[in-house]
Amino acid sequence: MATLNHHPFLSSKLHLTKAKPRPIGPTAVRMSLQETGPSLAVVGVTGAVGQEFLSVLADRDFPFRSIKMLASKRSSGRHLTFQGHDYTVEELTAESFEGVDIALFSAGGSISKEFGPIAVGKGTIVVDNSSAFRMDEKVPLVIPEVNPEAMDGIKVGIGKGALIANPNCSTIICLMAATPLHRRAKVLRMVVSTYQAASGAGAAAMEELELQTREVLEGKPPTCRIFNQQYAFNLFSHNAPVLSNGYNEEEMKLVKETRKIWNDMNVKVTATCIRVPVMRAHAESVNLQFESPLDEDTARDILKNAPGVVVIDDRASNRFPTPLEVSNKDDVAVGRIRRDVSQEGTYGLDIFVCGDQIRKGAALNAVQIAEMLL
Amino acid sequence: MATLNHHPFLSSKLHLTKAKPRPIGPTAVRMSLQETGPSLAVVGVTGAVGQEFLSVLADRDFPFRSIKMLASKRSSGRHLTFQGHDYTVEELTAESFEGVDIALFSAGGSISKEFGPIAVGKGTIVVDNSSAFRMDEKVPLVIPEVNPEAMDGIKVGIGKGALIANPNCSTIICLMAATPLHRRAKVLRMVVSTYQAASGAGAAAMEELELQTREVLEGKPPTCRIFNQQYAFNLFSHNAPVLSNGYNEEEMKLVKETRKIWNDMNVKVTATCIRVPVMRAHAESVNLQFESPLDEDTARDILKNAPGVVVIDDRASNRFPTPLEVSNKDDVAVGRIRRDVSQEGTYGLDIFVCGDQIRKGAALNAVQIAEMLL
Structure with missing residues (x-):
């Protein structure tokens, strides 16, 4: 896709290249949550929303100690630069969520249905952008400015996984x-x-x-x-x-x-x-x-x-x-x-x-x- | 404007060139209304709607014995081909409506306000596409499939001018x-x-x-x-x-x-x-x-x-x-x-x-x- 310079419809690359490098340790080094934030995973990182997850995390200086770039087998092995660091896109598997505190999902409903519960079983809190769980009575459907109370009691650090659904755009x-x-x-x-x-x-x-x-x-x-x-x-x-x-x-x-x-x-x-x-x-x-x-x-x-x-x-x-x-x-x-x-x-x-x-x-x-x- | 061949947004030229020539006498020859239909004028003939008036008249084999192509002074003198005949665009003036039975106006509200009443005074029935007279209580506002009764009594041949407003698109x-x-x-x-x-x-x-x-x-x-x-x-x-x-x-x-x-x-x-x-x-x-x-x-x-x-x-x-x-x-x-x-x-x-x-x-x-x- 040609770049539309005057009107960058797809902002992600722009944000990624302009984002200032931040001093983050390599993903293998795990420090305490208080010091450097949770470990993250982005599921569907090569898609439009996946790319925007990275852009928004960078813009908001979201604290994290590690971040996993996850996508389908087809996209695995691709390289991403994020905040001055190189990342390799990994294939999403049942093992991907080991040690992950928060996973941001945007890879379609069927991926969410399959891997969301697996991640929750590993203690991960899944924020899911698909429609898979939105109408599930047990899953909060949250717009932070509108109904933050719906996710009361769900926190990183209490050791329990959970699903939270992102409403439709x-x-x-x-x-x-x-x-x-x-x-x-x-x-x-x-x-x-x-x-x-x-x-x-x-x-x-x-x-x-x-x-x-x-x-x-x-x-x-x-x-x-x-x-x-x-x-x-x-x-x-x-x-x-x-x-x-x-x-x-x-x-x-x-x-x-x-x-x-x-x-x-x-x-x-x-x-x-x-x-x-x-x-x-x-x-x-x-x-x-x-x-x-x-x-x-x-x-x-x-x-x-x-x-x-x-x-x-x-x-x-x-x-x-x-x-x-x-x-x-x-x-x-x-x-x-x-x-x-x-x-x-x-x-x-x-x-x-x-x-x-x-x-x-x-x-x-x-x-x-x-x-x-x- | 380049021609968008696969998607001819502006149809007029297409219609005009493909329209079959019809045996119409020159505009100077006036025959009886019964034989060849009314004399027409198109006001604002060089605009998008003006061009479409011609296209629709041709498509529907609208009967007429003469047609005047009227526009602003700026466009006068331009040549148009319509149904195999050449026409010269004439400048719209107070004299334009002499002998005209029906005038189709689409040249903006101010032109309609100025020349509509003049045309009516000459016995012309004006069908006006502007908003100038739409809400005038004395002027019918007509969609033929919806409220044809609103123009009861207005006919070519009874010798009286009238205004009829075309509703907004x-x-x-x-x-x-x-x-x-x-x-x-x-x-x-x-x-x-x-x-x-x-x-x-x-x-x-x-x-x-x-x-x-x-x-x-x-x-x-x-x-x-x-x-x-x-x-x-x-x-x-x-x-x-x-x-x-x-x-x-x-x-x-x-x-x-x-x-x-x-x-x-x-x-x-x-x-x-x-x-x-x-x-x-x-x-x-x-x-x-x-x-x-x-x-x-x-x-x-x-x-x-x-x-x-x-x-x-x-x-x-x-x-x-x-x-x-x-x-x-x-x-x-x-x-x-x-x-x-x-x-x-x-x-x-x-x-x-x-x-x-x-x-x-x-x-x-x-x-x-x-x-x-x-």
């Missing part, structure tokens, strides 16, 4: 904005329409979007390997399987994960999830109905003070959140905050939210969860 | 799908999120999207002339001015035009309008609340039988409407038809709609109105 980005408002006025119903980036389908999908765009501009037929139709200059209903109720799995994640994260089985959510030709940040149009009155100025103030949220809501100059603006950024951006003119007798707001799918939508949220384990 | 595309359902179960509330193409901002915006995309792929900073920010691989809140209630004008068109077209001042509508990097067809995610029960199978059947609507709703193969598929097509495509899981006690459906913005969203609808005048 669309859910995280939506709830980062909706939760502060929910706390004030209680959300009764949300109608969400998404504008989802290529990155949600992995690095190969981002490459396909770029390749297709070049092909279409050259008058060639677009190469369709990841998706079964043209993506360049087009959009389509999210590629997740469609269920018997007509919703696709991506949409039902928003419906079900919201209920679990808010611990509110009565909140009503509907979603329409659409893939748009944008590289790595999702946007969401969110219509909210509240139990209590909440005017738009109060909502804006609440959001301005919400952790991990930035308000971009300049009506005079028509400046609102865009995917490009939040790409490679930690904060979720919210704008278009306005009273819903279609609600009378109920209390409603419309908002528009953008967040980096790879970062807060995946890797950052997982690393924040890991930080809470320390 | 987003409204037309939304109501083509929503109206058949509204007739059955009465829509109480609609929540609309749009995915709007470059074409809505004109041919120059389409060229800018293409240029920017090339630039970004080459690592160059994108040229921003039409929009004040990067459009390639990005999306942003619609560029229409934002009003004091926080909605932009594009959104309020959906709110107000729906009420007028349905002649229902109580229907509740909210909209969030977003510009996506797609060339010429809009998509809309529409959440509907009905007064009466309407199950998804009945809704699908109703839509299958609705004129100007095609249902693409294949859950098993995840095939639903896309902007690319409806580009250069007349029909509005509807899919993702499903019962809204967030509505209990009310009757709700979610649908996803795509329609060609230049064609049914503008030129085709106007030509259909003109057909009803004959």
Whole structure:
């Protein structure tokens, strides 16, 4: 994939090369946890989210005494430079988790289902970015700014393994904005329409979007390997399987994960999830109905003070959140905050939210969860 | 603008060159209306919609005895080939409408405001694609499949001029799908999120999207002339001015035009309008609340039988409407038809709609109105 210099969609390499070398001992040297932090493993390290795990760990100076780079057999043996040190990608096996305190998983649901419980059996705390365990009643589903209490009692150093699930990207980005408002006025119903980036389908999908765009501009037929139709200059209903109720799995994640994260089985959510030709940040149009009155100025103030949220809501100059603006950024951006003119007798707001799918939508949220384990 | 051979976003030239020559007399020869149809004028003929007027007139074998190609002074003198005949673009003046039966306007609101009444004064029936007269109580706002009765009594040949307004593209595309359902179960509330193409901002915006995309792929900073920010691989809140209630004008068109077209001042509508990097067809995610029960199978059947609507709703193969598929097509495509899981006690459906913005969203609808005048 050619490098898009002015618009580095894939940030990982950039971050990795610019990251300052830090004085970490070799992985074989194990010092005490208090001195140098936990031992880490990154599962699926060669993928888009895996690479972003490293980027976020470096950016946040996450303390660790060792880190294992794990991937499929196909990728094993590849070399990675991280914080000035060379690492060899190792094949993920049942033995990989020996002595690992925290493992960040992003290698797909089937890998999580197979190796997550093995890791937990070795005493590892697994932060899993797949959907494998999200709806498991015994597994906390956590956005640190929203429901940190869900992982109470899970800590590195108490010698017990555990699974913690990272919510789906669309859910995280939506709830980062909706939760502060929910706390004030209680959300009764949300109608969400998404504008989802290529990155949600992995690095190969981002490459396909770029390749297709070049092909279409050259008058060639677009190469369709990841998706079964043209993506360049087009959009389509999210590629997740469609269920018997007509919703696709991506949409039902928003419906079900919201209920679990808010611990509110009565909140009503509907979603329409659409893939748009944008590289790595999702946007969401969110219509909210509240139990209590909440005017738009109060909502804006609440959001301005919400952790991990930035308000971009300049009506005079028509400046609102865009995917490009939040790409490679930690904060979720919210704008278009306005009273819903279609609600009378109920209390409603419309908002528009953008967040980096790879970062807060995946890797950052997982690393924040890991930080809470320390 | 380079030609995108495999994906001719701008269809006009294609249509014009492939259109079969028809035996029409020179514009100076005026025969009886009954024999050869009305005399036409196209105002703004060099724009994206103006070009599409010609394309649609040719495709539909619209009868006429003469046609005037009108544009600004800047474009006058240019030559056009239409149905095998050469035409010279004439400068729009107050005298342009002498003897013209029907004028199709798409040259912006200020041109319509200035020249629309002049044309009407000459006995011309003006079909206006701008927003200038849409909310004027005396002017019918018409989608032929939806509210043909609004233009009862307006006919070519009765010697009187009149204004008829073409609704905004987003409204037309939304109501083509929503109206058949509204007739059955009465829509109480609609929540609309749009995915709007470059074409809505004109041919120059389409060229800018293409240029920017090339630039970004080459690592160059994108040229921003039409929009004040990067459009390639990005999306942003619609560029229409934002009003004091926080909605932009594009959104309020959906709110107000729906009420007028349905002649229902109580229907509740909210909209969030977003510009996506797609060339010429809009998509809309529409959440509907009905007064009466309407199950998804009945809704699908109703839509299958609705004129100007095609249902693409294949859950098993995840095939639903896309902007690319409806580009250069007349029909509005509807899919993702499903019962809204967030509505209990009310009757709700979610649908996803795509329609060609230049064609049914503008030129085709106007030509259909003109057909009803004959």
